[in-house]
Amino acid sequence: MSIALYRVDDRFIHGQVVVGWGQPLDASFIVLVDDAVRASEWEQDLYRMGVPPHMEVIFASIEEALRRLPEWEADRRVGILLTGDLDTMAKLADGSNRVGKVNIGGIHHRAGRSERLRYVYLTDAEAATLRAIAGRGVDVTAQDVPTARAVPVGEFT
């Protein structure tokens, strides 16, 4: 089945991902792509705590993800790939040509960002990054949970 959801969410693994998306998609594995988390066993243990035993969690650096994306896409199981920021997802999309859709699931407030949706705050540069990803033919939408409307990138950037 491969990767059913490419999601940007600065909380990484949490309830919306494991339950909200994981249940309806019947996801069996999660790929968390982040260089810092990949380098920290302690952080990895922390994220594993939020995942039921039947769900595999794979931690990957950006470089590892680019190398292993074909393997995950060929997996017979359903998977979810997470990044914590837009730059990481942009690198995966640019470097692999395998990312057809990107889900913006949660980018929260910090200095310099303004509210675009209840769960999406972006700087102007981040909005431009999103438009650039979409401009390369990737379907970019914001949708925190499956029951919500998928908001097209043009409506929040």
Added chain:
Amino acid sequence: MSELRGVIVSHAALAQALVSAVTVITGVDGALLAVSNDGCDSGALAARITQAVGAGPAVLFVDLPGGSCLTGAVRLAKGKADLAVVTGVNLAMLLDFVFHRDATPAEAARRAADAGGKAIRVPAA
């Protein structure tokens, strides 16, 4: 030993509802503080928890055994003897906690987990 503070870290308004319920039932006010993860990235949630904990000592009660509330709480408590974390918060464990706050955070966390677990039953219909 100073009395422990309890900080409930939850999704949405669950924490505040639990604080209100404990106050209504026990009449004890100020022993518990509520933190919601609404609208927070990890940094903002850490700031909220840090502010609620204050100078400590404290027990952090988290709603789920995984997710952003847990990661925020565990990151803050890592390596600190004056903080302990309990997951799966429920009303029963909080009612026990507010009357047993003269303990170390680790002791209070174990006692709360025990009280909360004992409250989960399946009564005969």
